[in-house]
Structures are given as C-alpha cells and as structure tokens.
Amino acid sequence: MSVPNQKSKSRLRRTLGFTKWAVLDGGWRQLKTKYYLRHLDARLRGKVSRMPEIACRDDSDTGLIVMCGARHFSMACLAAWTLLRHIAEPLAVTFVSDGTLSNDNGRFLSSRLPGCEIIQSKQVDQLVESVLPRKRFPLLDELRRQNFGGRKLVTMNVVGTSRYRILLDGDVLFYDVPGDIAEAIEVLRQGSSEMFFMRDILCGYPCSAGALEARLGKKVPGNLNAGLMIHRTFCREDFNQLENHLASFDIAWRKHYFIEQAAYAALAAGHGWSYLPASYSIPIPDVSFHPNGAVCSHFAGHGNRHLYYQEALRLAVP
Numbered sequence: 001m002s003v004p005n006q007k008s009k010s011r012l013r014r015t016l017g018f019t020k021w022a023v024l025d026g027g028w029r030q031l032k033t034k035y036y037l038r039h040l041d042a043r044l045r046g047k048v049s050r051m052p053e054i055a056c057r058d059d060s061d062t063g064l065i066v067m068c069g070a071r072h073f074s075m076a077c078l079a080a081w082t083l084l085r086h087i088a089e090p091l092a093v094t095f096v097s098d099g100t101l102s103n104d105n106g107r108f109l110s111s112r113l114p115g116c117e118i119i120q121s122k123q124v125d126q127l128v129e130s131v132l133p134r135k136r137f138p139l140l141d142e143l144r145r146q147n148f149g150g151r152k153l154v155t156m157n158v159v160g161t162s163r164y165r166i167l168l169d170g171d172v173l174f175y176d177v178p179g180d181i182a183e184a185i186e187v188l189r190q191g192s193s194e195m196f197f198m199r200d201i202l203c204g205y206p207c208s209a210g211a212l213e214a215r216l217g218k219k220v221p222g223n224l225n226a227g228l229m230i231h232r233t234f235c236r237e238d239f240n241q242l243e244n245h246l247a248s249f250d251i252a253w254r255k256h257y258f259i260e261q262a263a264y265a266a267l268a269a270g271h272g273w274s275y276l277p278a279s280y281s282i283p284i285p286d287v288s289f290h291p292n293g294a295v296c297s298h299f300a301g302h303g304n305r306h307l308y309y310q311e312a313l314r315l316a317v318p
Contacts, residue, residue, distance in 0.1 A: 040309035041074065047316035048074040049108070051081050056115035057090035062185055063162030063233075064091045067152055068170050069098035073105055076170035078312055080113065083168065083296075086177045090115075094160045097121050098151070119159050131158050132239060139246040139254065140239065149260030152226070153242075157234045164188045169227040171304075173311050174296040180276050184230040193232055193271040195264070198280045198298060200225040205265065206249075206256030215248055218269035224261050225282060227298035231271075241267060283307050 064083065068076035080093060093113055095101070099121035106118045119127075132154065134141045143150035156167050164185055184196040200223040203209055209222050234242075245266040246254055253259060279295040283304055291297060291311060299308035 040306075040313065044078070044309060044312055044316060045074045047313065048077050048081075051077065051112050051316070052085075053112055053114060054081060054084045055090055056084075056093040056113050058092050058115055058117065060090060060092040061162055061189075062089075062091050062164045062166065063160040064093045064166045064168060065096065065156045065160055066094070066168050066170065067096040067098060067156055069100040070102060070105060071100065072170050073101065075308070075312070077109070077112065078316055079168055079170050079172045079174075082174040082315055083166075083172075083178065084113070086174055088177075088182065091166070092160065092162045093117065094119060096124060096155055096159055098148075117160075124155055124159065128154060128158050137239065137243050139243055143246065143254065143259065143263075146255065147257055147259075149226075149257060153260045153263055157239075160233070162233065164230070164232050167226070167229040167231075169298065169300075171299045171308055172227050172296055173299070173308070173315060175291055175315070176295045178280075178295050180280070180295070181230055184274070184276075188230070188232050195268045195271055195273045196230040196276060197221075197264070197268075197273065198225040198228050198276050198282065199223055199278075200261075201282050201284060204258045205262045206253040206258050207262070209265075212262060212265060213269075216245070216266055216269055220265040220269045221273055221275075224265050224268070224273075225298060225300070226261050226264055227282075227300060228276070228280065228296065229264070238267060241270065 064080060066076050066080050076095065080095075084091065084093070093116035095109055095116060095118050097105075097118065097120045101118065101120065109116055109118055128141075128144065132140055140154055144154040145151075152167075157165075166181065181196075184194075187194060203223045204225065205212055209220055212220050242263055245263060249259075249262070253262060256262075277295075279293060280298075281294055281296075282298045282300055297311070299305065299311075
C-alpha cells in the first residue's frame with residue numbers, strides 16, 4: 001500500500017476544509033450567490049456588447065473619467081453609457097486601466113464610444129511621475145500604491161485635459177437626464193472651485209467628521225460619496241494642499257480604505273461643496289429598491305450587487 005506524499009496530504013486537507021466550510025458552515029450560500037452573480041454578469045456582457053454607439057468629443061471642456069479593469073469592464077461601460085445617453089453635449093471620455101484591460105477591451109470601447117481615450121497603466125505611471133514627482137509628493141505616491149481608493153484619487157485627477165471633470169465609478173447607473181450635473185458644470189464655468197458629490201449613507205471617513213474638522217480647523221461635509229463627483233481639474237496648488245493634508249493625518253488614517261473620501265473632504269473644506277439632490281442616491285442593501293424618481297443610483301458594496309444587476313439588465317439595450 002502506497003503512503004500518501006506531503007502534497008497529497010495537503011490537497012486532502014484543503015478538500016476536507018473546503019467541504020466543511022461549504023456544507024457545515026453554510027458556505028454553500030456564498031457559493032450560490034457567487035455563481036448567480038457570475039451568471040448575471042455573463043448576461044450583462046452580452047447586452048453591453050450590443051450597446052448603441054455614442055460619440056465622444058475630445059476637445060470638450062468637460063471630461064468623464066472612469067477607472068476600471070477587465071473584471072468589471074461591462075459595468076464600467078454601462079455606467080458611462082447610461083450617463084452619456086442622457087447628457088445633452090458630447091463629453092471627452094477617458095477610461096483608465098487598472099492594469100488588466102486588454103487590447104480587445106480597448107477596441108470595444110473605440111467601437112461603442114468612438115473618440116474616447118483609453119489609458120493603460122504604464123502610461124498612467126509615466127503621467128503621474130511627470131505631474132506629481134515622487135520626491136515632491138511622497139504621500140500621494142504612497143497613497144496611489146496603497147489601495148484602490150488611493151489610486152482613484154490620484155489617477156483620475158491626473159489623466160485627461162478637460163478643464164472640468166466628472167469622476168464616475170463603474171457601479172453607478174443613470175435613469176434620467178442629470179440636469180444637476182449640467183448645472184454644476186455651469187457653476188464651475190463661472191469661475192467657482194466648488195466640489196459637487198453625492199451624500200453617503202454613512203460617514204465614509206477613516207475617522208469621525210468631527211475628528212477630521214478638528215484636525216483641519218475647518219468644517220467638512222458630514223458624509224461624502226466619491227462614486228460620482230464633479231469639480232474643476234486640479235491645479236498644482238490643489239495637489240500641494242492634498243500632500244499637506246495627508247501629512248497632517250494620522251498614519252492609520254492614511255492607510256485606511258476610506259482615505260480617498262477624507263482627502264476629498266479636506267479639499268472641499270477649502271473650496272466649498274454642494275450635495276447633489278436625493279435623486280442621486282445609494283440604495284440600502286437588503287431593502288426593497290424602486291428607482292422611481294431617481295436620476296442615478298450608486299450600487300456601492302457587494303451587498304448591492306444583486307440590485308445592480310437587476311437594474312443594469314433592465315437599462316442595458318437591447
């Protein structure tokens with residue numbers, strides 16, 4: 001009789017551990033949800049592949065910036081498409097790769113959103129280093145390498161050449177004409193440096209809003225969701241302020257997943273801010289969701305993913 005080698009024993013332990021988790025610990029529910037969401041995503045990919053074409057305009061003074069990867073590529077495409085189909089004027093559109101977008105992804109974007117720009121991660125690295133040299137902005141450089149929120153904060157505010165920008169997460173869907181976005185852009189065109197964003201359902205900072213105010217010595221938004229933001233393109237002074245704010249934060253704050261929103265709040269404390277109306281909302285997980293009257297929804301978090309697909313499959317054309 002042969003004796004199992006160490007590899008076989010290790011494989012057996014993993015198999016038994018997985019079986020215990022799936023059968024005895026209730027893991028089968030997570031597996032069921034996982035494969036159900038994969039099924040919905042496959043259906044969405046099929047619909048997104050047939051999206052009607054919407055032209056972009058690279059010389060527009062307003063840019064739409066979306067950061068995404070191959071895993072949630074269909075979601076990001078649909079987010080941009082549902083916004084662009086309701087916007088009166090063509091926008092400059094930039095998709096920023098997290099390093100996983102393929103040439104096929106780029107060709108698809110060019111066919112559905114002709115005129116859009118696709119920036120790969122190597123280009124992003126070069127661009128960030130030219131605009132924000134590591135020696136001058138060490139904390140912003142650290143933030144960009146730390147987590148997805150930090151990458152978004154730095155990258156989405158460096159790429160693109162438009163004077164005003166709309167920053168959009170891939171899990172946002174638009175149902176109607178976003179007139180408040182057009183109004184916000186007009187305010188910026190009049191010379192304002194105000195920042196516009198959605199309310200979050202919780203305080204999404206690495207600390208309380210009060211602690212952040214005490215550190216900055218200024219009033220900050222009580223809560224802020226960075227899934228949809230409108231502001232003028234940052235200048236060198238804005239990046240200097242961001243670097244200084246990060247230096248004043250506790251190390252634990254800088255390493256927190258929500259540091260992106262705290263950094264935006266710090267800038268908003270100096271520039272001024274306005275919340276988008278309640279029709280720009282975040283659904284609450286496990287609560288019946290009806291988009292009647294909503295302009296857009298940000299389906300933040302995995303708890304909302306089933307609601308996202310429910311609405312995405314309804315909105316995707318054909």
